[in-house]
Amino acid sequence: MKMDITDATDIANLINTFYDKVKEDEILGPIFNVQIPVNWQVHLPVMYRFWENAIFYTGGYTGNPMALHAHIHKKIGLExxxxxxxxxxxxxxxxELFEGEKAELAKERxxxxxxxxxxxLLNA
Ligand code: HEM
Known part of the structure; x- marks a missing residue:
């Protein structure tokens, strides 16, 4: 049986696996690999903190994703x-990886x- 998301290690596993798929994806891959070349060493720890906060309310993320994605949208036009x-x-x-209350919460968030x-961004 699959387990629920319980700690920071689980979040890191979820996020690493997710972005491995994103990098390989025909629609999203070119954005992260070419259009906005992402420094994964910087980006991944930020994403861990974002999701730790979203799921466990750690208060460890202080960025502004809306402003950042508005900037990305201006640059490349998101669809x-x-x-x-x-x-x-x-x-x-x-x-694939988890099952339970926190897994449901992650998808809802x-x-x-x-x-x-x-x-x-798109008015749609
Ligand atoms: C069309 C969909 C999306 C695309 C193409 C996209 C793309 C990106 C890119 C290129 C970055 C910049 C990475 C860097 O700084 O090097 C980024 C950062 C980020 N994205 Fe997205 N994103 C999308 C949707 C989302 C969604 C739905 C969420 C949240 C549920 C999200 C959360 C974040 C966060 C938290 C960051 C880091 C913000 C920070 O640096 O403080 N993204 N995204």
Missing amino acids: AKQFERWLKLFNETTD ALSIARVMQQK
């Missing part, structure tokens, strides 16, 4: 299909943030 793929990969990864982001 609805990219948000759909992002969510699909996030949900798939979570379900991803969906609500993605929807707000998409609404604000």
